[in-house]
Structures are given as structure tokens and as C-alpha cells.
Amino acid sequence: MALRRKRDSAMIWPGFVDAVTTLLMVLMFVLTIFTVMQSVLRDTITTQTTELDSLTAQIAGLADALGLERQKVSDLQGQVGSLTADLTDAQAKGEQQSALIATLTGQIATKEGELAAAQTRITSFEAQVAGLLSERDAARGQISDLQAEAAKQLTEKQALDLALAKARSEIDAGAEAARLAAARTAALQALLADLKTKATTDAADLKAAQTKITEAEATRLVDAAALAALRDKLKNSDAELTAMTLALEEQRKKAEDTLTLLAAANTKAAQSATAGDQQASLLATAQAALTAEQQKSVEAARKTEALNQQIAALRVQLGELQGLLDASAAADSTNKVQIEALGSQLNAALAQVASEQKKRAELEAAERVRLQAENADLAKFRSEFFGQLSQLLAGRAGVRVVGDRFVFSSEVLFNPGSADLAPEGQAQIAEVVKILDEIAGKIPPGIDWIIRVDGHTDNVPLSGAGEFKDNWQLSQARALSVVRYLQDSLGFPPQRLAATGFGEYQPVAPGDSPQARAQNRRIELKLTER
Numbered sequence: 001m002a003l004r005r006k007r008d009s010a011m012i013w014p015g016f017v018d019a020v021t022t023l024l025m026v027l028m029f030v031l032t033i034f035t036v037m038q039s040v041l042r043d044t045i046t047t048q049t050t051e052l053d054s055l056t057a058q059i060a061g062l063a064d065a066l067g068l069e070r071q072k073v074s075d076l077q078g079q080v081g082s083l084t085a086d087l088t089d090a091q092a093k094g095e096q097q098s099a100l101i102a103t104l105t106g107q108i109a110t111k112e113g114e115l116a117a118a119q120t121r122i123t124s125f126e127a128q129v130a131g132l133l134s135e136r137d138a139a140r141g142q143i144s145d146l147q148a149e150a151a152k153q154l155t156e157k158q159a160l161d162l163a164l165a166k167a168r169s170e171i172d173a174g175a176e177a178a179r180l181a182a183a184r185t186a187a188l189q190a191l192l193a194d195l196k197t198k199a200t201t202d203a204a205d206l207k208a209a210q211t212k213i214t215e216a217e218a219t220r221l222v223d224a225a226a227l228a229a230l231r232d233k234l235k236n237s238d239a240e241l242t243a244m245t246l247a248l249e250e251q252r253k254k255a256e257d258t259l260t261l262l263a264a265a266n267t268k269a270a271q272s273a274t275a276g277d278q279q280a281s282l283l284a285t286a287q288a289a290l291t292a293e294q295q296k297s298v299e300a301a302r303k304t305e306a307l308n309q310q311i312a313a314l315r316v317q318l319g320e321l322q323g324l325l326d327a328s329a330a331a332d333s334t335n336k337v338q339i340e341a342l343g344s345q346l347n348a349a350l351a352q353v354a355s356e357q358k359k360r361a362e363l364e365a366a367e368r369v370r371l372q373a374e375n376a377d378l379a380k381f382r383s384e385f386f387g388q389l390s391q392l393l394a395g396r397a398g399v400r401v402v403g404d405r406f407v408f409s410s411e412v413l414f415n416p417g418s419a420d421l422a423p424e425g426q427a428q429i430a431e432v433v434k435i436l437d438e439i440a441g442k443i444p445p446g447i448d449w450i451i452r453v454d455g456h457t458d459n460v461p462l463s464g465a466g467e468f469k470d471n472w473q474l475s476q477a478r479a480l481s482v483v484r485y486l487q488d489s490l491g492f493p494p495q496r497l498a499a500t501g502f503g504e505y506q507p508v509a510p511g512d513s514p515q516a517r518a519q520n521r522r523i524e525l526k527l528t529e530r
Contacts, residue, residue: 056446059370066363069356076353087342094335104324115314370446406432410457410478410521417466419477421485429482432525433490440496447529451486452498454524455479458517459504476501482523 400407413425421429436451443449455475468474479499486492509516 052444052446055370056444059367059446062363062366062370066360066367069360069363072356076356080350080353083342083345087339090335090339090342093331094339097331097335100324108322111314111317115311119311405454406525408523408525409518410523411518413482413523414478417468417474419468419474419481421481426485426489429485430490433486433492436492436527450496450498450528450530451492452500452526452528453479453482453486454506454526455482455499455501456506456508456520456522456524457504458520459507459512460517471503472501474501475503478523 408425408428412428413421415422455478457471457475459471462468462470462474464470468477476499479501483497483499486497487494504520507516507520508522509519
């Protein structure tokens with residue numbers, strides 16, 4: 001029996017050894033596979049981390065470039081706005097200058113019309129003045145002629161008077177004087193007859209010429225004719241005196257007749273004096289006409305001077321208007337040059353803006369791709385995070401995963417009406433943070449992620465007599481309590497935390513039943529991007 005047991009024991013041992021050996025080989029194979037997989041995964045993770053760091057650096061560079069481009073675009077937009085305002089001002093100034101030029105052109109046309117009318121009036125006045133001046137010169141010539149003829153007549157009258165006095169003295173002196181007086185008397189008789197004949201002829205000629213000449217010209221012609229006749233007779237006076245001297249001895253007997261003729265000569269002399277008075281009257285009339293003509297000439301000169309002053313004033317105004325027109329034209333030219341320069345600058349700025357917008361669009365597209373990649377990475381880590389939390393907290397009451405949020409019932413974390421985190425809630429939050437710490441080390445630094453803590457309440461209003469006035473304050477206080485526990489007690493980075501309160505206004509279960517209200521009283525943790 002003992003031998004049999006011993007033999008059986010010896011037979012079991014080799015099989016046991018084989019089984020253990022096989023198990024060890026399997027374990028070694030599995031460990032080898034795990035080691036190889038771990039090495040491969042480590043290399044893969046290292047490579048991906050390197051690539052991710054490179055991509056993160058590129059993304060940071062693109063973000064900086066995008067910021068710079070946005071600043072440039074903002075500056076260019078400001079420049080475009082300034083250039084547009086300058087262009088608008090220049091166009092407004094150009095329109096004002098155009099309106100001013102049109103106004104000045106109209107004024108110049110009006111002034112030119114007035115100047116032409118004034119020039120026409122001046123020409124007419126000049127013609128009138130020229131006519132008056134010619135009439136004045138003619139009147140002065142006539143007066144000069146009349147004055148000369150009157151002077152000659154006076155000289156001849158004085159000569160006749162002297163001759164008569166000498167004849168009388170000679171007659172009184174002796175017989176020879178009597179004969180001389182008789183001869184002179186005969187000559188005077190002949191002269192008187194000749195004068196009468198010529199006077200008759202001149203009277204006929206005067207009547208015929210009255211229809212053709214003025215009274216002043218007729219008088220002047222009569223005086224001229226009389227003076228010419230007297231001048232001719234006086235030219236022959238020496239010859240007549242000689243004849244009278246030769247005939248003096250033959251006509252002594254006719255002395256008495258000579259005296260009679262002498263009286264007749266005196267009468268003729270009186271008539272000559274009367275003619276001299278008439279000529280003096282005509283001279284006074286001509287002088288009055290000359291004075292009137294001189295007054296007209298002075299008045300015409302005064303009018304001409306006034307017109308010249310008006311013309312000078314108009315020329316000054318025309319010069320001022322021309323200066324304004326030139327200045328406006330120069331300003332208009334300058335404004336056109338400025339407008340063209342501003343247009344060129346505006347076109348260049350618009351082209352630069354278009355280029356910057358294109359670059360910005362490209363950068364935004366790259367940023368969008370990066371954000372999509374980050375969102376995909378964040379979604380992957382979020383899925384891993386919620387997957388691990390689901391496995392960790394599976395089967396626990398008051399804790400569930402809804403979409404991308406991890407929901408804790410308020411009864412699990414807080415006592416009713418309180419915002420102080422309960423010990424059980426602190427334990428559950430600590431387990432969540434533990435998993436989150438593991439996941440956070442795998443999230444690339446370029447992903448700006450946060451844990452958002454959302455506080456919600458049911459729709460039962462608070463009385464306001466307690467610590468919290470309403471559900472708004474209660475939801476915010478509970479979310480802030482969780483955040484402070486994460487930061488103060490668990491050392492979670494505060495820059496990765498956010499607390500929000502929604503009060504009763506984001507329910508997940510509609511209705512006023514106790515079950516619906518219990519579901520609505522909750523704290524949600526959400527891994528999201530800033």
C-alpha cells in the first residue's frame with residue numbers, strides 16, 4: 001500500500017513539473033510580448049510626443065504670426081479709414097473749389113459785360129468830346145480871326161482918323177492943304193461909291209448865302225469882306241494921296257464941296273464905328289459860345305474822368321477775380337494731385353488689405369485645422385477620461401455619465417440646503433481628480449483644456465431667510481465649493497478650473513415630480529476647451 005502510494009506520488013511529480021514549466025514558458029512568452037509591446041508603444045508615444053511638440057511649436061508660431069497679421073490688418077484698416085476720410089475731405093474741397101470757380105466765372109462774365117458796356121459808353125463819350133473839342137477849336141479859330149480883323153479895322157479907323165485930322169490941319173493951313181483936301185475928298189467920294197456898290201453886291205450875296213450858313217458865319221463873312229475891301233483900299237492909299245496931291249491945285253474951287261464931302265466922310269466914319277461895335281457884339285457872342293463850349297468840354301472831361309475811374313475800379317475787380325480764379329485753379333490742381341495720390345495710396349492699402357486678409361484666411365484655416373485636431377485629441381482624452389471614470393464609479397448611486405459630462409447628484413456631494421462638500425462627495429471628487437491627473441499628463445501642452453464645474457438646482461424656490469437668497473446663489477456656491485476643494489485640498493491647478501451656476505434654468509428632467517427634481521439637483525464636471 002505504502003509502495004503503491006509512493007509510486008503514485010512519483011508519477012504525479014513529473015506531470016506537475018511539466019505543467020509548471022509550461023506555465024512558466026507561457027508567462028515568459030506573455031511577458032516578452034508585453035515587453036516588446038511596451039517598447040514599441042514607448043517608441044510610438046515618444047515619436048508622437050516629439051511630433052506633437054513640433055506641431056505645437058508650429059501652431060504657436062502660426063498663432064503669433066496670426067496675431068501680428070491681425071494687428072497689421074487692424075492698422076491697415078485704420079489707415080484705409082483715414083485715407084477714405086482724407087479722400088472724402090479732398091473731394092468735398094474739390095467740389096467747393098469747383099462751385100467757387102463757377103461763381104467767379106459768372107462774376108467775371110458779368111463784369112466783362114459791364115466793362116464792355118462801359119467801354120462802349122466811353123467810346124461814345126470820347127467821340128462826343130472829340131466833336132466838342134473840334135467845335136471848340138473851330139470857335140476859337142473864328143474868335144481869333146474876328147479879333148484879328150477887329151484889330152485891323154480899329155487900326156484902319158485910327159489911320160483914317162489921323163489922315164482926316166491931318167487933312168483938316170492942311171486945309172486950315174493953306175491952299176495947298178485945301179487942294180489936298182479936295183483931292184482926298186474926290187478919292188473919298190470914289191471910295192464911298194465903290195463901298196456902296198460893294199455893299200449892295202454883298203447884301204445880295206448875303207441873302208443868297210443865308211440859307212446855307214449860320215448867322216455867325218454870315219456875320220464873319222461880311223466882316224471879312226468889309227475888312228478885305230478896306231485892306232485893298234488902304235493898300236492903294238499912297239497912290240490915291242499922290243493923285244490927290246497932283247489934283248489939289250486944280251480943285252481949289254471945290255474946297256467947300258470938299259468940306260461937305262468931309263462931313264460925309266465923318267458920317268462914314270461913324271458908320272464904321274457902328275460896324276466896329278457890331279463886330280464887338282459878335283465877338284462877345286462868340287466869346288459866350290466859346291465859354292459854353294468850354295463848360296461842355298469841362299463837363300465831358302469830368303464825365304470821362306469818372307468813367308476812367310469806373311474802368312480802373314472794374315479793372316481792379318477784374319484783376320482780383322482773376323487772382324481768385326488763378327488761386328482756385330491752382331488749389332483745384334493741387335487737390336486733384338492730392339486726390340490722385342490718395343487714390344493710389346487707397347488702392348495700395350486695399351491691395352495690402354486683400355493680401356493680409358488672404359494671409360489671415362490661410363492662418364485661420366490652419367488654426368481651424370489645428371483646433372479641429374486639438375478637439376479630436378481632446379475628444380480622445382475626454383473619451384478615455386470618462387471611460388476610466390465610468391469603470392471606476394460603475395454601480396455607485398447618484399453618479400452617471402451623460403454625453404461629455406460627468407454628473408453627480410447633489411445629495412451625494414452636499415447636504416440639503418448646504419454648499420459645503422460632504423465627506424462622501426469629497427472622496428468621489430478625489431477619485432475623479434486622480435484619474436484626471438493621469439489623463440492630464442498625456443494631454444499636449446498646446447490644448448488649453450479646463451474642468452468646468454456646473455451647479456444646478458431644482459425649481460423649488462428658497463425662502464430667502466437662510467444663507468442663500470435664491471437658487472442662483474445656491475448653484476454658484478456649490479460649484480465654487482467643488483472648485484475650491486479641487487484647488488485647496490487636492491492641489492489641482494486653478495488655471496484649469498471654472499465654476500458656473502445655472503440655478504434652476506437648465507433642467508434635464510422636466511416636471512415637478514420628486515424624481516424630476518432629484519435629477520435636476522446636480523453637479524456636472526465637463527472636460528472642455530477654454
